[in-house]
Amino acid sequence: MARKESDHAVTMRDVAEDAGVSVKTVSNVVNNYQFVSARTRDKVMASIDKLGYTLNVTARNLRTGHTGIIGLAVPDLVMPYFAQLSSLVIEEAKKLGMRVIVEPTLYSREGELEALHGAQQAMLDGLIFSPLELGQDDVAELDVDYPLVLIGERIFTDTVDHVATENVEGAKRATKYLLQTGCRRLAVVGTHPGEQVGSAALRLQGYREALEEMGVPYDERLVVPSKMWHRDDGLHAMNMLLDSGVVPDGVVALNDMLASGVMHSIQLHGFRVPDDISVIGFDNSDDSQYLTPSLTTIAPGLEAVARLSVRVLRDRIDGVSPFGAPEGTSVFRKVSSTLVVRNSTRPIPDGGLRL
């Protein structure tokens, strides 16, 4: 029995009556309206305490037309990346006095469309959406009646506000760093052959750009695809590579889970990380520092993603132009990533890069 018996909930009317003022005055007190005399305020406060009044948020919502709840549509809550992102978004929203309903889209196109179209029904003030299945062809679906902020780099359109992470730049930085530590035969694990948009393609692109800039030839045999990005997949992919007799001196894993599996495979094959083969990951997941050796990785700046997306959304909800964007323009922000150096890579040799 968790329900108390309080037949008739206390309303502003009750408080008003008890304090001998009008209902609107109670409302004014509750909302910290500036022109309320100290004496009236005290009287009302006393009555509120006495009667145990709490504001009926639903009634306010109806009157004001918004709820203070935003939606967050992500593929899944269990993947560390999205769990972390959700956590940060909730935290940031709380700072701004908003609450969050997380809608898992379950890696399905259907789920993503449902989140997109159901938001209005769902009394959400706005939606932060991290698409995975929806792509460039679905731009039309994004033309919704409520404030919407996109996260990621899958869809590009200048009609929707957008917070992106540095996929290309991050992978490029990772690859360059390995090259600077002296690696010359760099494998990349987790690619999605044929993919155009999406993290795998973008990260591969970063890898290639880095090679090119550093004048290291691109070698197809060092590119190991893997549809999924679990630890397991990294293990298998790396096994395949090593078993086929190709031994790189470094591996760029397209995320940390893959990196974990890759390191495991390397060790099973009797090589040492980083002495024989360096490994770098992507995401800076919570686990990465607990691996053995701890994993050098790219931190995508999730805090910034969370902070920016929530703020932009809040501004749209309030009818304010975020970051002073001109009327009718959408906002695009790319969050910079950082390199987190740990023990799965060798130090950069004294005297810096030697070609």
Add this chain to the structure above:
Amino acid sequence: MARKESDHAVTMRDVAEDAGVSVKTVSNVVNNYQFVSARTRDKVMASIDKLGYTLNVTARNLRTGHTGIIGLAVPDLVMPYFAQLSSLVIEEAKKLGMRVIVEPTLYSREGELEALHGAQQAMLDGLIFSPLELGQDDVAELDVDYPLVLIGERIFTDTVDHVATENVEGAKRATKYLLQTGCRRLAVVGTHPGEQVGSAALRLQGYREALEEMGVPYDERLVVPSKMWHRDDGLHAMNMLLDSGVVPDGVVALNDMLASGVMHSIQLHGFRVPDDISVIGFDNSDDSQYLTPSLTTIAPGLEAVARLSVRVLRDRIDGVSPFGAPEGTSVFRKVSSTLVVRNSTRPIPDGGLRL
């Protein structure tokens, strides 16, 4: 710009006017009221489509007095255990037409109290609460004005509905299983010395009960404490044990993360899992099957926890007695755990248990 310009939102009144019926009839159609003639229904539906009407959920909430939103207060969204639980609760709630706001309590007493007391303000119909800091002494805090369901085994009171997991029984089952596979010197990793309530204490209790039942002596030296339960902590704890010259033939790790670290430590010391030392975990986390070797573990039945807690809460919200509990009584359900056998333990020898 994600906001469309539709000055005046379409309301039931507009639909009613267009269809030539009363507002209440539109409401009846929307709510699938049974006594609406097919012809009227079609007319109204047509108008709804034509005008692009969507129900204003907030207005309904005000009128009906509930929102269809429940709260879920957990320590954290990133820990796989809670991420998984949240995921399942969201899924289950969705099946029953409810939505979930997750409130991370951040491992703090303050956060837990805030979740507990803020729920009413927050237009939640009810709350599912997984306490970690609040304990037996805080029973009074649980006397709230709204439906509340407790998850876990930290607090016992017969005034609040409660869904528990099998901590004692699960650990007992794990321990017994290792004994049945032939282990005789079983270490336990991750205990919290001095703790009375809480997973660590309960799981240790299960370990002791199993030993006792099987007639194996309890040996203090095989009990390895660890405040935190990360992979890292398992590694250190096991290192300490092995380095001190104590080599068990099996390890009961109090969760899967610990087990992962424990296995790592064993391998670093040149022993094999399970040939030299068997390892069993707890939680059946997503990762456990990807470890090498894959981890035998106890699955706590999170799906059942999610399902039961959401259903009990729903019943309370609807004023229905869950599971036919007598009026004025609270419900207590313990979810049974299952043993998931993988490759970190040896098979039970033919002929069954040999003492």
Add this chain to the structure above:
DNA sequence: TTCGTTGTTTACAACGTTGAATATAGTCGA
């Protein structure tokens, strides 16, 4: 004294929906 000014409080009417009670058709047996 009177008027304006500033500060404070109030009356009224929404916001968009649904429960309760009531009215209107339609159908059937007597």
Add this chain to the structure above:
DNA sequence: TCGACTATATTCAACGTTGTAAACAACGAA
């Protein structure tokens, strides 16, 4: 044909709050 029923549709008044505009009070300045 008439009432008695059932099926369908409507009227009315909330739900508890806040925006708008208007009223009131207090106080100097004219």
